[in-house]
Amino acid sequence: MALFRKTIEKIASGLRKTREKFFGGLASLLRGRRLDEGLLDELEEKLIEADMGVATAMKIRDDLKAAFAEKRITQGDEVIDFLKQELKSYWPAADRSIHFAPTGPTVVLVAGINGSGKTTSIAKLAWRFKHDGKKVVLAAGDTFRAAAVEQLTIWAERIGVDIIKGSGKDPAAVVYDACEAATARKADVLLIDTAGRLHTQDHLMRELIKVRNVVAKKIPQAPHEVLLVLDATTGQNAISQAKAFTAAIDVTGIMLAKLDGTAKGGIVVAIRNEVNLPVKFIGLGEGYEDIEPFNPEEFVEALFL
């Protein structure tokens, strides 16, 4: 129970600013007003400000309008409850769990653009899985960026998990070794770090596909999860990122990093709409324990606390 409360507190503090900015402002915006075109315009702008995107904002606006036309809502005050319901329905429970391998190591491939927070997110995931009593091995697959391997090594030491490093510059080779090591050491989870890459760089995306193929060849059914790390401050380009990474390596879910700022991360709503990717975890700080599984109930609830 204590852990649960901690969760709420963490998201609450992380989203406090968000709430004040977005939904806090929303409540005062809506109080005692009739739902007319003017109010809808203002609402739409609020949704856009949360990075939900024009298309998504317009969809929600239309839904609101329809509900209003059918007299399901009449007053501005009812809008918040309506929005809560609508947003919650975006993330059904089924697709948020981690898919574990029945036997052998569960392989989690982590990718994303430069600076989205991959290495820190891997540290968080490692801590979480270790906390759950699993034996975790990290693969230092970012052979490109200066000192990326050192960064992950420091995390591995702090958390107390094994790390596999390569000697060369070929990430596929590192991952090959890591797959063998994870199997030999009977690890439960293998977390693979990869270099940040812009989704528009064809050759780098091909490199990523190769990494995925190596994993698939070494361990049957792997990778069991392919997580795309998204910076919560990212705007509409995140959709483009989600599409490109999904096309290349078949992403299974999103880790939404840096949700502890004022950024709303509303882009995940648009991504759910357009690419149909679930959010699996959220990152809320710089420490390795600052990770929570994504829970839409809490996510939306915390927005309105």
Added chain:
Amino acid sequence: MFESLTDKFTDVFRKMSGRGRISEQNVKDAMRDVRQALLEADVHYKVVRQFCDDVVAKALGTEVIKSLHPGQLMVKIVQDELINLMGPVDTRIYYVTPPPTVIMMAGLQGSGKTTTCGKLAHFIMRQGKHPLLVACDLQRPAAVDQLTVVADQVGVPCFRMDGEKNPVKVARQGVQQAVSMGRDVVIIDTAGRLHVDEEMMKQAADIAQAVHPHQIYLVCDSMTGQDAVNSAKEFNERLELDGVILTKFDGDARGGAAISVKAVTGKPIKFIGVGEKLENLEEFHPDRMASRILGMGDIVTLVEKAQGQFDAEQAAKMQEKMAKGQFTLTDFLAQMKQMRKLGPLKEILKLMPGMGQQVEAMQMDGDEITRMEAVINSMTVAEREDPTVIEANRRRRIAKGSGTEPEDVSGLVKSFSMAAGMMKQMAGMGTKDRMRFAQQMGQAGMAGMTPRFKVKQRSHRLTKKERDKKNKQKKKGRR
């Protein structure tokens, strides 16, 4: 596919210019599309609102409605306003005497500060200065190591104090070190921080207080969404920025943050990061940027890019060959290789005037070019020089060698000879005519004229199983 702002604008104004006369309502309708385009480019909604109001007011004031070419005039107004919004930009770095000039970098986590430090050092070095990098990011694991490696790559020294926990102290000592080493520029890398993190923001202000930087740059991710205004505003209030460096500009983000950040802070974008290499830092040009957004092409950047890559002598030779109609597949292959050095073909084409909209239609993806290369590579030298010798047997051999189908080979040859003919025509024209010609071609469906495959869907090579199956069918057919 991500709908780029460029396409949107072009579309809006094509619609407008088609109408001839324009009413006040038309202007407002068109601006609605402009609004959406800007919002999709992540420009903050308040900035968008202001921008649209300004444009409408200006458009009505200048009597766009009564003008002969309302579409063109509107484009000009929108373009001017965009330039106004992003400019004026002064990309000079002002060095002080006596040295050292102290430059401090700040920004959110993952915006690209450390990499940008290296790029800026490289840039400054080319101006004949001798920078020193100072590693004040004591927060992120191995950030100091990263800066050390980056400094090494650039070939400048890096000041670090291992074991020290206080970045203010490191910054102060770093500047002193620069004085004693005779370095004339100091670039201070700081930890990434959230603008709402009071403690960390105070620390940044303390560093600034301690070393009195002559320039403080905010490093901002060009993919940032609406939140860009909040962080930029806070950083500006705490640190009094001198400029902004936008990173990751080589992606497909439209970089609306550039407009938002300038609008809320009033501080200009000075540089943009356009790649993973240390030399990939460019000066920011609002006029070029506005042109790019408006789909008028960015020919200046293209020329600059090309000059960096092409050998002038070779280019002249090529042009001569084109003019004489001697342009062969060998030359074509060489050109494709050079083009690749410039970057993804799509990105290059977007820089060409009038080509913006065609890029999508052309579907010249990397795979297709690779396959075209494969086909040419599978030809003998004689075949490349004179593709007319390719008959059924040769065609089959080439197809087999390149993993394509015989139809692909003939398709490529046919469209190549068509393109070669056009090149000959174009080579005889002046620049102006050539541009007009290119635009006409674009409208006439240039897509079908460039060398390309007839059959587009064959993006994968057949697997062994599929190949066997196909061969079996072939054998059956023969019997």
